[in-house]
Amino acid sequence: MTTPINVRGLLIGSGIPKICVPLTGSSLPELKTEAQNAVDAGAELVEWRADCFADLQNGKLMEYTLRELRKILREIPMIFTIRTSEEGGNILIDLKEYLKINLAAAKSKCVDFVDVQVFGNEKEKEALIRQIHEEQVKVIASSHDFQKTDPKEVLIQRFLTMDQSGADILKMAVMPVENEDVYALMLATNEVRRQYTSRPLVSMSMGYKGEISRYAGENFGSSITFATVGKASAPGQIPIAQLRLMMQKLHEENNKEKA
Numbered sequence: 001m002t003t004p005i006n007v008r009g010l011l012i013g014s015g016i017p018k019i020c021v022p023l024t025g026s027s028l029p030e031l032k033t034e035a036q037n038a039v040d041a042g043a044e045l046v047e048w049r050a051d052c053f054a055d056l057q058n059g060k061l062m063e064y065t066l067r068e069l070r071k072i073l074r075e076i077p078m079i080f081t082i083r084t085s086e087e088g089g090n091i092l093i094d095l096k097e098y099l100k101i102n103l104a105a106a107k108s109k110c111v112d113f114v115d116v117q118v119f120g121n122e123k124e125k126e127a128l129i130r131q132i133h134e135e136q137v138k139v140i141a142s143s144h145d146f147q148k149t150d151p152k153e154v155l156i157q158r159f160l161t162m163d164q165s166g167a168d169i170l171k172m173a174v175m176p177v178e179n180e181d182v183y184a185l186m187l188a189t190n191e192v193r194r195q196y197t198s199r200p201l202v203s204m205s206m207g208y209k210g211e212i213s214r215y216a217g218e219n220f221g222s223s224i225t226f227a228t229v230g231k232a233s234a235p236g237q238i239p240i241a242q243l244r245l246m247m248q249k250l251h252e253e254n255n256k257e258k259a
Helices: 028-040 059-073 095-107 122-134 152-163 179-195 211-215 240-258
Strands: 005-007 010-012 018-023 045-049 078-081 113-117 138-145 169-174 201-205 224-228
Touching: 018 028, 018 240, 028 045, 028 059, 045 059, 059 078, 059 095, 078 095, 095 113, 095 122, 113 122, 122 138, 138 152, 152 169, 152 179, 169 179, 179 201, 179 211, 201 211, 201 224, 211 224, 211 240, 224 240
Parallel strands: 018 045, 018 224, 045 078, 078 113, 113 138, 138 169, 169 201
Antiparallel strands: 005 010
16 A cells, blocks of 8 residues: 655645656756746646756756746645656766766755666665755656566566665656557556555556556556646656546546445
């Protein structure tokens, strides 16, 4: 059973999955516009995809940008994410710099979560997670495969490895080749939720084949879903208003079945 996490009054891991909107601007003015649009659209969380930011490695400007985003978002939880090119992101960055920037984001006290890609250099990543926790910031352990979907048993094992990292939320995104791949991810998520961990899980099957995984998370155990307000950060993301309607309809149908 999932133990929900309460962040700024938002309960993650209970009820309808929470909708997160990514910010992908390359400059501060673009990011401020995107952040305001996300607020206006009713986003429940916001993810700053910092790998899209042209001045990410300028520490002072990065921290100033975080403060400006926090002013706009007010009490909306923010995820700080550097998605590296190895996992489908927009930046090639060495490990030392990756660790340094993520920890700086946590120390800024502007972010609520730091996304950590836990596979590769596992010892250093686990040390980073501990350091982030010392700053009273939560961690999303993540794994992304933009090429394929592994068999269900492999997906389960990857979730369990992430669980051992000490992160607060476990996130997996994969690319389906066949429709069966979508079902494999949903079944794996559900099995991990029921049998192996109480941490909130986040999973999505990307592209048009995986669209169902973005709105049916309440049924198989995914606690957060990602929607667009403008530019998408991953294949298959759905506009926020459409996604909200789809999830609410499914929620109502589920309640009818229970009645």
